Amino acid sequence: MSNLVEAPLLSAFDVKKEYDTPVGVLEILRSVQLIIRKGEMVFVTGKSGSGKSTLLHLLGGLDRPSQGKILFEGKDMTEMSEKELAKIRSRHIGYVFQFYHLLPELTVYENVLLPTLIAGKPNKIWVKEVLKRVRLWNRRTHFPSELSGGEQQRVAVARALVNHPAVVLCDEPTGNLDAENAASIMALIHELNAQEGQAFLIVTHDEEMASRHERTYRLHEGVLVPGQRFTPHPEVSPSPKQIL
Numbered sequence: 001m002s003n004l005v006e007a008p009l010l011s012a013f014d015v016k017k018e019y020d021t022p023v024g025v026l027e028i029l030r031s032v033q034l035i036i037r038k039g040e041m042v043f044v045t046g047k048s049g050s051g052k053s054t055l056l057h058l059l060g061g062l063d064r065p066s067q068g069k070i071l072f073e074g075k076d077m078t079e080m081s082e083k084e085l086a087k088i089r090s091r092h093i094g095y096v097f098q099f100y101h102l103l104p105e106l107t108v109y110e111n112v113l114l115p116t117l118i119a120g121k122p123n124k125i126w127v128k129e130v131l132k133r134v135r136l137w138n139r140r141t142h143f144p145s146e147l148s149g150g151e152q153q154r155v156a157v158a159r160a161l162v163n164h165p166a167v168v169l170c171d172e173p174t175g176n177l178d179a180e181n182a183a184s185i186m187a188l189i190h191e192l193n194a195q196e197g198q199a200f201l202i203v204t205h206d207e208e209m210a211s212r213h214e215r216t217y218r219l220h221e222g223v224l225v226p227g228q229r230f231t232p233h234p235e236v237s238p239s240p241k242q243i244l
């Protein structure tokens with residue numbers, strides 16, 4: 001690969017989102033700027049109600065901004081028809097929700113196969129491969145209700161990846177899991193990012209985990225503020241002398 005910087009995959013320019021409510025206009029996103037390139041891992045933290053899910057909905061083409069542009073591979077999603085948007089969502093953008101959103105009447109296998117059928121590209125070989133990668137091939141005939149939260153989230157990750165999206169948007173993917181399962185989902189996301197080169201945008205309440213990564217932002221008062229790099233523990237941090 002060349003040393004040139006990758007072209008942006010998904011970008012937001014001066015994105016604003018307001019909701020009209022009976023008590024007046026709520027300004028949730030004031031001016032969001034963001035560029036996600038191929039293979040990047042980007043983290044967004046922020047208080048509950050700060051607009052994280054709203055931002056992911058806009059980036060994923062599930063909703064439209066009040067103002068500003070959202071480009072997918074240079075094409076303005078805000079000007080696309082519903083049909084064009086649905087195509088981009090189905091083929092190029094994966095989405096992982098906090099509460100999994102699996103279809104309860106379908107098996108693990110069928111839940112993961114379904115997006116390939118919707119995209120008109122059924123691929124049973126890849127469904128098998130992706131289920132193996134999330135270590136659930138042996139549970140393929142089970143229904144979501146027969147799985148633990150961590151296992152259901154692994155199915156949701158497999159489903160988000162099955163159409164080889166360029167970018168995967170994850171809305172608090174570990175928010176409903178215990179520490180062990182949360183760590184295993186994050187390890188899986190890192191592994192898939194390394195193997196497949198997919199970009200991930202991960203919304204998390206886990207500020208410490210997010211701050212270990214280079215590209216971390218905090219959503220605050222409607223704008224994305226670059227986060228500070230995490231310093232592990234003062235006693236194990238190198239002294240300025242060691243760094244120099």
Ligand SMILES: Nc1ncnc2c1ncn2[C@@H]1O[C@H](COP(=O)(O)OP(=O)(O)O)[C@@H](O)[C@H]1O
Pocket residue numbers: 019020021026028046047048049050051052053054055
């Ligand atoms: N459709 C809607 N209509 C009105 N207000 C909304 C709507 N969706 C979200 N909100 C409000 O926008 C704010 C941000 O919500 P959300 O994006 O879900 O925050 P977060 O994911 O950071 O917790 C909240 O105050 C929420 O109540």
Ligand SMILES: [Mg+2]
Pocket residue numbers: 052053054171
């Ligand atoms: Mg949310």
